[in-house]
Amino acid sequence: MRIGIIGSGKIGGTAAKLFGAANHEVAISNSRGPASLAQLVAPLGSRVRATTVGEAATFGEVVLVAIPLGKYRTLPAGDLAGKIVIDAMNYYPQRDGELHLGALTSSELVARFLPGARIVKAFNTMYFETLGANGEPGRPVDERLALFVAGDDADANAIVSRLIEEIGFAPVDTGSLRDGGRLQQPGSPIYNKPMTARDARAAVRGQRP
Numbered sequence: 106m107r108i109g110i111i112g113s114g115k116i117g118g119t120a121a122k123l124f125g126a127a128n129h130e131v132a133i134s135n136s137r138g139p140a141s142l143a144q145l146v147a148p149l150g151s152r153v154r155a156t157t158v159g160e161a162a163t164f165g166e167v168v169l170v171a172i173p174l175g176k177y178r179t180l181p182a183g184d185l186a187g188k189i190v191i192d193a194m195n196y197y198p199q200r201d202g203e204l205h206l207g208a209l210t211s212s213e214l215v216a217r218f219l220p221g222a223r224i225v226k227a228f229n230t231m232y233f234e235t236l237g238a239n240g241e242p243g244r245p246v247d248e249r250l251a252l253f254v255a256g257d258d259a260d261a262n263a264i265v266s267r268l269i270e271e272i273g274f275a276p277v278d279t280g281s282l283r284d285g286g287r288l289q290q291p292g293s294p295i296y297n298k299p300m301t302a303r304d305a306r307a308a309v310r311g312q313r314p
């Protein structure tokens with residue numbers, strides 16, 4: 106697939122490496138421009154290139170967004186309309202400022218800003234070092250570490266889930282962007298707790314009303 110990445114830090118950079126190694130075409134970006142990414146992409150092979158934010162959004166069939174949530178209003182909403190957008194962001198008020206979420210989950214806030222985008226919340230619950238080191242494509246899916254997936258578009262969820270499997274993790278569905286998205290937010294019992302798919306499914310079931 107063609108995968109755009111917006112945000113080239115711990116999560117974006119790690120995902121670029123993993124998706125490139127899984128033979129996807131990756132275009133990664135940050136706010137400072139492609140020249141600032143030369144060192145990051147150099148060791149990652151010809152499938153991973155540096156680009157602008159707008160080009161990453163246009164290029165990707167799937168676009169992973171991994172920037173501080175407080176910057177979400179800088180995302181190119183027009184270019185992301187119709188795209189599968191993976192929201193890997195989390196809300197940390199000390200970093201992101203007051204966002205006035207009200208009853209919304211952070212992904213619902215992002216979805217409102219990106220009309221027409223097919224938002225899937227994923228890659229947000231796992232520490233980047235775990236993501237970078239613990240994918241095991243050769244292992245049975247149930248025994249792999251879980252990466253949680255929430256969203257309201259079943260086809261988009263399935264495509265993101267397949268990408269997760271290709272890089273050696275187990276996708277575990279938490280539900281809608283509202284209920285699953287809330288379960289995936291910081292502070293929840295499944296947030297940043299590495300667990301196998303089997304344990305993860307039980308943990309999700311245990312949180313359902």
Ligand SMILES: NC(=O)c1ccc[n+]([C@@H]2O[C@H](COP(=O)([O-])OP(=O)(O)OC[C@H]3O[C@@H](n4cnc5c(N)ncnc54)[C@H](OP(=O)(O)O)[C@@H]3O)[C@@H](O)[C@H]2O)c1
Pocket residue numbers: 111112113114115116117134135136137158171172173174176179193194195196228229230231232233234
């Ligand atoms: N660290 C983790 O283990 C982890 C795990 C799961 C989820 N997350 C979440 O993922 C998001 C990214 O976290 P991170 O740890 O990867 O952060 P990070 O290492 O600080 O990287 C953030 C990246 O976003 C870029 N950026 C900042 N503002 C931007 C903008 N307006 N447009 C485009 N790019 C922009 C930064 O580059 P420039 O400043 O050069 O633009 C940088 O490449 C956060 O929401 C975080 O909560 C983090």
